[in-house]
Amino acid sequence: xxxxxxxxxxxxxxxxxxxxxxxxxxxxxxxxxxxxxxxxxxxxxxxxxxxxxxxxxxxxxxxxxxxxxxx
Amino acid sequence: xxxxxxxxxxxxxxxxxxxxxxxxxxxxxxxxxxxxxxxxxxxxxxxxxxxxxxxxxxxxxxxxxxxxxxxxxxxxxxxxxxxxxxxxxxxxxxxxxxxxxxxxxxxxxxxxxxxxxxxxxxxxxxxxxxxxxxxxxxxxxxxxxxxxxxxxxxxxxxxxxxxxxxxxxxxxxxxxxxxxxxxxxxxxxxxxxxxxxxxxxxxxxxxxxxxxxxxxxxxxxxxxxxxxxxxxxxxxxxxxxxxxxxxxxxxxxxxxxxxxxxxxxxxxxxxxxxxxxxxxxxxxxxxxxxxxxxxxxxxxxxxxxxxxxxxxxxxxxxxxxxxxxxxxxxxxxxxxxxxxxxxxxxxxxxxxxxxxxxxxxxxxxxxxxxxxxxxxxxxxxxxxxxxxxxxxxxxxxxxxxxxxxxxxxxxxxxxxxxxxx
Ligand code: HEM
Numbered sequence: 001x002x003x004x005x006x007x008x009x010x011x012x013x014x015x016x017x018x019x020x021x022x023x024x025x026x027x028x029x030x031x032x033x034x035x036x037x038x039x040x041x042x043x044x045x046x047x048x049x050x051x052x053x054x055x056x057x058x059x060x061x062x063x064x065x066x067x068x069x070x071x
Numbered sequence: 072x073x074x075x076x077x078x079x080x081x082x083x084x085x086x087x088x089x090x091x092x093x094x095x096x097x098x099x100x101x102x103x104x105x106x107x108x109x110x111x112x113x114x115x116x117x118x119x120x121x122x123x124x125x126x127x128x129x130x131x132x133x134x135x136x137x138x139x140x141x142x143x144x145x146x147x148x149x150x151x152x153x154x155x156x157x158x159x160x161x162x163x164x165x166x167x168x169x170x171x172x173x174x175x176x177x178x179x180x181x182x183x184x185x186x187x188x189x190x191x192x193x194x195x196x197x198x199x200x201x202x203x204x205x206x207x208x209x210x211x212x213x214x215x216x217x218x219x220x221x222x223x224x225x226x227x228x229x230x231x232x233x234x235x236x237x238x239x240x241x242x243x244x245x246x247x248x249x250x251x252x253x254x255x256x257x258x259x260x261x262x263x264x265x266x267x268x269x270x271x272x273x274x275x276x277x278x279x280x281x282x283x284x285x286x287x288x289x290x291x292x293x294x295x296x297x298x299x300x301x302x303x304x305x306x307x308x309x310x311x312x313x314x315x316x317x318x319x320x321x322x323x324x325x326x327x328x329x330x331x332x333x334x335x336x337x338x339x340x341x342x343x344x345x346x347x348x349x350x351x352x353x354x355x356x357x358x359x360x361x362x363x364x365x366x367x368x369x370x371x372x373x374x375x376x377x378x379x380x381x382x383x384x385x386x387x388x389x390x391x392x393x394x395x396x397x398x399x400x401x402x403x404x405x406x407x408x409x410x411x412x413x414x415x416x417x418x419x420x421x422x423x424x425x426x427x428x429x430x431x432x433x434x435x436x437x438x439x440x441x442x443x444x445x446x447x448x449x450x451x452x453x454x455x456x457x458x459x460x461x462x463x464x465x466x467x468x469x470x471x472x473x474x475x476x477x478x479x480x481x482x483x484x485x486x487x488x489x490x491x492x
Contacts, residue, residue, distance in 0.1 A: 011425070012429065013425075013429065014434070014437075019417070025187075026434070027186065028183070028186050029182070029183060030182045030183075030186070031182055031431070050417050053416070053419070054416075054417040054418055056420070056421050057132075057426075
């Protein structure tokens with residue numbers, strides 16, 4: 001699984017950091033979300049799905065790949 | 072044929088500033104969401120009310136069509152636009168009452184001072200203020216939760232951030248707090264406005280003083296020494312507009328959030344115990360309090376051209392109130408929305424707004440909430456609220472909070488603290 005953050009939509013709500021702190025952080029320059037990893041480790045996938053659903057700006061897109069444990 | 076309910080020809084009876092709304096807002100909004108998520112009311116010279124999550128968020132994300140800009144003339148104390156209905160006769164807030172491209176310049180100028188890394192440097196201060204404020208009252212076994220604790224902590228942190236003298240926190244916090252809930256007709260309204268003007272005067276004085284000193288690590292000094300755009304410093308009016316937004320944004324909202332959250336924990340001791348036993352749940356509880364209580368109940372926008380929003384036909388010049396509080400109770404987005412659930416999955420609340428103006432101070436608010444609740448848990452966990460003597464804001468249309476709240480607790484010892492109040 002991979003994710004992308006749409007920089008035009010992200011306004012730093014921070015809900016992704018709440019649900020998946022090992023994957024997202026808020027940046028030091030403008031407070032918007034940044035990715036801590038390029039590839040989502042399998043044990044983080046559920047957290048990332050929660051984060052994607054919790055984003056009020058719908059700024060997160062999940063790219064599912066073959067072999068991913070989530071549909 | 073009668074016109075559909077909630078159009079200009081057939082307005083709804085609604086006033087977000089009315090005492091009836093303060094009393095009944097949950098069922099009132101539920102009905103509006105299901106019947107007409109964008110509806111017209113004739114109150115306050117007429118405005119639309121967006122109550123559905125989709126409508127609120129859609130408008131917030133389109134600043135070109137839904138403007139925040141405010142005009143204000145100090146000579147006549149009048150103007151139009153801005154994010155409050157009715158119009159507030161004080162200079163505009165920045166960046167909140169600006170539109171792109173100005174907004175981008177203004178927000179970009181201060182962003183770095185509000186990111187998590189910057190906010191963490193204030194955590195020790197927030198803890199010290201909370202500790203010192205409890206030291207003041209801990210031996211007596213009673214205090215006013217709002218006026219002695221949840222009010223002062225954010226006021227002091229905000230003053231520290233701005234570079235204002237802490238000793239004046241009471242004179243700063245009180246009029247700003249009162250401005251939020253004092254109706255224009257009230258006997259003391261003029262006094263409250265004068266108090267707010269004094270706050271801005273102090274910001275101006277301190278700013279001028281910082282202009283004559285080497286740069287220090289606070290916002291007023293940063294404004295005094297740095298260029299906001301293309302080689303130009305902020306004007307004094309702009310400095311005051313930033314001060315207005317940051318002080319009003321920071322002082323009363325975090326107070327309301329923390330006070331509301333503590334009432335819930337008081338009323339549900341088993342939930343309080345669960346949080347005390349599982350501190351890692353506190354951030355999830357905090358977000359659920361933000362959703363459920365939504366300290367900023369709603370804010371306005373100004374329609375810049377004819378457009379449609381969830382079926383309603385809006386005209387250029389119309390005003391619209393975006394009810395964050397109602398969006399946060401939309402059953403289409405939140406399962407069982409009228410229940411607080413710390414285990415709620417994917418909490419998409421918009422208590423900090425949505426789109427470009429979304430709260431810049433949320434990391435501060437989240438940190439201050441944590442530090443205040445931690446002090447309560449550690450030192451006065453069994454506090455009891457005297458609801459008979461507690462007062463909610465009579466009107467909650469902008470900020471939904473508590474004016475005062477007497478509490479009692481088992482007297483305890485003072486603890487060592489660098490600050491004595
Ligand atoms: C629980 C506490 C808080 C809540 C619920 C809250 C809520 C909000 C909301 C809803 C907005 C959006 C305004 C709009 O769309 O027109 C906003 C913006 C803003 N808030 Fe907060 N806020 C809180 C705490 C703070 C704090 C602590 C500060 C400062 C230290 C702050 C400073 C601001 C500023 C400067 C803006 C304007 C941002 C912009 O226009 O780009 N807020 N806040």
